[in-house]
Amino acid sequence: MENRESIPCVELRNLVKRFPGVTAVDHVSLKVEKGKVFSLLGPSGCGKTTALRIIAGLETMDEGDVLIDGKVINDVPAYKRDCSIVFQTLALFPHMTVEANVSYGLEQRKVPKDEIRKRVGEIIDLMGLGGMEKRRPSQLSGGQQQRVALARSLILSPKVLLLDEPLASLDRKLRKGMQVELKRIQREVGITFLYVTHDQKEALSLSDTIAVMDKGKLEQVGTPEEIYETPRTKRVADFIGASNIFPGKVIASGNGKVQLETEGGSRVIALENKDIRSEEVTGISVHPELVEVLPEGTGLEGDNRFRGKIVEMIYQGDFIETKICLDQTGGLITSYLNSRLGRETQFSPGEEVLVHWSPESSNILLG
Amino acid sequence: MPRGACPERHEILRYAQNDTKRRAGNDKGMFFGSFQTAFRIVGEMPGNLREKIRKYLAKQAHLPSVGPVSIWTILFVIAPLGFILYFSFLTAGDFGQILPIFTLENYQALARPVVAEVFLRTLLFSLATTMICLLLGYPLAYFIVMYGGRWRIHLLLLVILPEWTSYLIRLYAIRMLSGRAGLINSALLSLGLISSPLGILYNPSAVVLTLVYGWLPLMVLPVYASLVGLNPSLLEASADLGATPFRRFFTVTLPLTKGGILAGIILVFIPCIGDWLVPLLMGGTKTFMAGNLVYLHFISAANIPAGSTIGVALTAIVLIIMYLCIKAGGKEATERII
Numbered sequence: 001m002e003n004r005e006s007i008p009c010v011e012l013r014n015l016v017k018r019f020p021g022v023t024a025v026d027h028v029s030l031k032v033e034k035g036k037v038f039s040l041l042g043p044s045g046c047g048k049t050t051a052l053r054i055i056a057g058l059e060t061m062d063e064g065d066v067l068i069d070g071k072v073i074n075d076v077p078a079y080k081r082d083c084s085i086v087f088q089t090l091a092l093f094p095h096m097t098v099e100a101n102v103s104y105g106l107e108q109r110k111v112p113k114d115e116i117r118k119r120v121g122e123i124i125d126l127m128g129l130g131g132m133e134k135r136r137p138s139q140l141s142g143g144q145q146q147r148v149a150l151a152r153s154l155i156l157s158p159k160v161l162l163l164d165e166p167l168a169s170l171d172r173k174l175r176k177g178m179q180v181e182l183k184r185i186q187r188e189v190g191i192t193f194l195y196v197t198h199d200q201k202e203a204l205s206l207s208d209t210i211a212v213m214d215k216g217k218l219e220q221v222g223t224p225e226e227i228y229e230t231p232r233t234k235r236v237a238d239f240i241g242a243s244n245i246f247p248g249k250v251i252a253s254g255n256g257k258v259q260l261e262t263e264g265g266s267r268v269i270a271l272e273n274k275d276i277r278s279e280e281v282t283g284i285s286v287h288p289e290l291v292e293v294l295p296e297g298t299g300l301e302g303d304n305r306f307r308g309k310i311v312e313m314i315y316q317g318d319f320i321e322t323k324i325c326l327d328q329t330g331g332l333i334t335s336y337l338n339s340r341l342g343r344e345t346q347f348s349p350g351e352e353v354l355v356h357w358s359p360e361s362s363n364i365l366l367g
Numbered sequence: 368m369p370r371g372a373c374p375e376r377h378e379i380l381r382y383a384q385n386d387t388k389r390r391a392g393n394d395k396g397m398f399f400g401s402f403q404t405a406f407r408i409v410g411e412m413p414g415n416l417r418e419k420i421r422k423y424l425a426k427q428a429h430l431p432s433v434g435p436v437s438i439w440t441i442l443f444v445i446a447p448l449g450f451i452l453y454f455s456f457l458t459a460g461d462f463g464q465i466l467p468i469f470t471l472e473n474y475q476a477l478a479r480p481v482v483a484e485v486f487l488r489t490l491l492f493s494l495a496t497t498m499i500c501l502l503l504g505y506p507l508a509y510f511i512v513m514y515g516g517r518w519r520i521h522l523l524l525l526v527i528l529p530e531w532t533s534y535l536i537r538l539y540a541i542r543m544l545s546g547r548a549g550l551i552n553s554a555l556l557s558l559g560l561i562s563s564p565l566g567i568l569y570n571p572s573a574v575v576l577t578l579v580y581g582w583l584p585l586m587v588l589p590v591y592a593s594l595v596g597l598n599p600s601l602l603e604a605s606a607d608l609g610a611t612p613f614r615r616f617f618t619v620t621l622p623l624t625k626g627g628i629l630a631g632i633i634l635v636f637i638p639c640i641g642d643w644l645v646p647l648l649m650g651g652t653k654t655f656m657a658g659n660l661v662y663l664h665f666i667s668a669a670n671i672p673a674g675s676t677i678g679v680a681l682t683a684i685v686l687i688i689m690y691l692c693i694k695a696g697g698k699e700a701t702e703r704i705i
Contacts, residue, residue, distance in 0.1 A: 079606045
């Protein structure tokens, strides 16, 4: 017998959805652990929303199975599924008050009136919507509408709450606040969140697990740290913001290090990873904040040191995005220089410099 | 009230002047600049000032605004209705002339059983027609919107198409189809399904069904528009929250298309209640409607005051129905009619 605790809250098995001319979801299999925040991250059009809508029952799949709590629910209609979706457009009922919107789901389930009143009161308190009960959605601010949409779904205590870019319509500052709020609510109610977003920062700060999707395929699943620090494919590395990607092959290994030759002909060093076979390696990536820029006079001895010339410096507030053209290959490398700490060693565009990163910072790519 | 007596006005002007001074340097271009300034002034105003503007404008509302709309309304709505109202209190002479003798006789005549019966029948026929139009038109519009896909517009066109033919010609066509010697009866007779022609025409149901045929598109159009405007994710949200398709229709689709329904009701009811051609061509003496009475008074009896009185009564009924519908449907119903 399988232990009940180990049954995933949501499981997708080889899910396939084809639209005319495009495979929106291409053999996706994943497991969402109970009580956790699981994010589907990917660029727009990667199929993440389609996958979510299939789980909600709003879209049919062509192949595969959807399981909630270990039960296959492929043929269960949307209104009988034990999950609830928060739409990107929120889809609040404009003709109902906040109260009526929130109690809608319970009324459909024929919950006794007294209990509905009690639970609506509780959830309105939890969401900080007190005093808004009699208002229409159009009389609320964006953040308040957001809370109503969440309350409307959460009140049903679904096995899983599906969130389809719920914060996309909010401005940056409000979005930050709502992220914190979402985290708090999730901790308090303990419901599994399946969160769809194209905002990597949002995914990194909210999730327990992130699954990166691209072109309908699942690229990598892991914790935020794993996804950010060790992206396994070029697409993940690119999407998550490690813009320095060097395709190449392993030419030597030993002493716990591997040496790669990039397509441009440079030698780069990375730490050896016992789980990875050298033939599978397709290159490395380095996060820009791990790339050091040193004055020209510094010696060239040691790993991963290259001469280059600064071609562009873009001020970003907390850092300066610096692009350096490498002498040896002509390729560009990006480094994020701390804009305040680096004051005494000011660089300027056109200057000859030395770039360096440690072997630990090289992340090995497999695809 | 003297102009200076409005304290809000001063404050608004002062604010606008200060604002313009502040901004004077950095406006780009005359045209867009002035627009931007206007928007900015309103947008950045403190809330209490905005409230004051609102009050100020409300105080000016007593001034009649004379524009094309007012002229049009006075010329083509108020004036004719005024004449009819005026005539309805006058007396008809022996030769059809209108005598300027005030009387309430015409209104008292409305209470006569014969006339009251015609009015009741008119109301009943019109309500029946409107209800049947709703029961047929709503599902039709629903079907076109939900399942029409890329053929939606073509299907809608098919609904409207008959409207482009003259009403009279269509009525005669129906008579030819369903008369005693019409196409339907002769086909059924020759098939041996009936032994004597069916009396399809010249009864109340013939009148009501012909009215339904004539005015159905006016129900379909506003309902169609309101269904098209329905946000599909609201239906998905409803299903997601556990509503069965049946409950979903009654809790989301129907309430959100109420405006279209009420607009359709007004649009169908108005031509029905004034119709006289359909009862004349499709009905017998027992299907007389109020419109026929007007016709009789004006043309046959040459009693314009009496006919005007019936017109006033019909207008009153229409206004009451419109008021009720608009009150029930709010702004949306009014917008859908237009």
